[in-house]
Amino acid sequence: MLIGALCIPLFLAAFFVYEKITAVPSTAPSAAAPVDGAVAPETALAPAAKPADTPPADTPPPVLKKTPAKPNAPKPAANLPRPETVSVITPAAKLPEERPAPKPRRDIVYVIDDAGNNLRELEPFLRFPGPLTIAVLPGLPNSARAARMVREAGKELFLHQPMEAVGGADPGPGAIYKGMSADEVRAVLEQNVREIGPVAGMNNHQGSLITEDEEIMRVVLEFCRDNKLYFLDSRTSAKTVAPKISRELGITIAARNIFLDNEHNADAIISNIELGLNMAREKNSAVMIGHAWSPELAGIISSGYAGLNDQGYNFLTVSDIMRGKTAP
Numbered sequence: 001m002l003i004g005a006l007c008i009p010l011f012l013a014a015f016f017v018y019e020k021i022t023a024v025p026s027t028a029p030s031a032a033a034p035v036d037g038a039v040a041p042e043t044a045l046a047p048a049a050k051p052a053d054t055p056p057a058d059t060p061p062p063v064l065k066k067t068p069a070k071p072n073a074p075k076p077a078a079n080l081p082r083p084e085t086v087s088v089i090t091p092a093a094k095l096p097e098e099r100p101a102p103k104p105r106r107d108i109v110y111v112i113d114d115a116g117n118n119l120r121e122l123e124p125f126l127r128f129p130g131p132l133t134i135a136v137l138p139g140l141p142n143s144a145r146a147a148r149m150v151r152e153a154g155k156e157l158f159l160h161q162p163m164e165a166v167g168g169a170d171p172g173p174g175a176i177y178k179g180m181s182a183d184e185v186r187a188v189l190e191q192n193v194r195e196i197g198p199v200a201g202m203n204n205h206q207g208s209l210i211t212e213d214e215e216i217m218r219v220v221l222e223f224c225r226d227n228k229l230y231f232l233d234s235r236t237s238a239k240t241v242a243p244k245i246s247r248e249l250g251i252t253i254a255a256r257n258i259f260l261d262n263e264h265n266a267d268a269i270i271s272n273i274e275l276g277l278n279m280a281r282e283k284n285s286a287v288m289i290g291h292a293w294s295p296e297l298a299g300i301i302s303s304g305y306a307g308l309n310d311q312g313y314n315f316l317t318v319s320d321i322m323r324g325k326t327a328p
Contacts, residue, residue: 106313107285108276109321110301111135111232111256113160113205115150115292116143124298126153129305130315134292135160135203138192139173147196156317158232159196161189161220163207165236171206176216178209185219193227200319201230203256208237217245225251230322232256234289254318260290261297269300280313285321 112125116137125134126149134150135158136143150157162171164178174192176185193199202224210216211233221242224231232254233242246253258276260269269290276286290297305315 104281104312105284106277106280106311107316107321108280108308108313109133109285109287109316109318111158111203111287111289111318112297113203113234113289113291115160116140116146117293118142119146119149121292121295122146122149124302125292126150126155128155128298128302130309131317131320132156132315133158133200133318135205136196137162137172137174137205138195144195147199156319157196157199158230158318159192159199159202160205161192161202161207162205163210165206166208169206176207176210176220178213178216180216182215182219185216186223189220189223193229199229200317201232201322203232203318204234204236206236207234211235211237211240211242214241214245217241218249221245221249221251221253225249230254230319232287232318252322254287254322256289257286258288260288261294264294266296266300269294269297273300273304277308277313285316287318287321 110128111133113135114137115122115125115134117140119142122134125132133156136147136150137160147157162173162175164171164175174188174195176188180188189202193202204211221231223229230253231242231246231251233240233256235256242253243255257279258272260272260276262268262272273288276288279286290301309315
């Protein structure tokens with residue numbers, strides 16, 4: 001009974017404490033707390049509210065609304081530069097490609113003199129596969145026909161003008177002699193061009209005496225200038241005045257560099273061609289003169305044509321180099 005009397009008061013005390021605890025009201029959520037544990041974007045945490053500002057217990061707490069995230073809309077472009085001036089990242093500028101160094105000029109001009117004597121000797125030169133200048137002598141039985149054959153073959157035609165030589169060797173028909181007047185020289189030239197022409201120019205046959213004569217060479221070069229003919233100085237004399245007179249007249253002339261067949265054998269011809277090739281490498285061009293009567297010359301220059309082309313040599317005519325033409 002004693003134990004029962006003690007238990008009743010203890011039970012009542014525990015019941016009383018339980019009622020007090022359950023009677024305490026629940027605390028309202030803070031206004032700064034996010035709903036459902038979410039954090040509002042770009043919102044700083046607010047300081048704790050003061051007790052005086054706390055709403056009464058019977059006032060429902062304010063509900064925080066989620067602000068929907070705005071799409072990444074472009075900002076106003078008022079302060080942006082115009083589209084064409086917007087700086088963008090571009091690939092590195094491509095460096096200009098290095099241009100290959102220009103190939104050196106190696107111009108070769110073959111001139112075949114003394115055509116007109118023998119048509120059979122001329123024919124192999126007409127079959128030469130590249131450009132060729134052929135100079136035809138005037139006043140011979142085959143002169144006019146040889147000139148026609150040269151033109152029909154597509155080769156360049158020159159008048160091979162005979163001129164008196166030192167020592168008195170016969171230059172052949174249609175020659176210019178020392179002591180002729182200017183009118184006589186012009187008449188000879190007109191007759192020869194009429195027979196052989198149309199021609200692109202002329203060069204001297206023999207002429208070591210005449211090319212040293214300033215008065216006659218002035219008439220010859222004035223005739224070429226007035227008739228738009230090129231002049232090639234065969235340089236049969238080291239004392240030629242043709243360069244001097246041409247400068248005084250303000251015209252340009254060409255000049256022979258190599259004779260190919262002064263010695264009448266194949267080895268000498270080949271050696272002379274090699275001299276001309278060396279000159280073309282060193283001075284950009286070489287004018288080499290051979291003769292239609294040379295029996296091996298046509299075969300030698302024809303057989304070497306393709307190989308020299310492959311090596312970068314350019315075959316031109318006299319008028320080509322006078323016009324400053326280069327190989328295509």
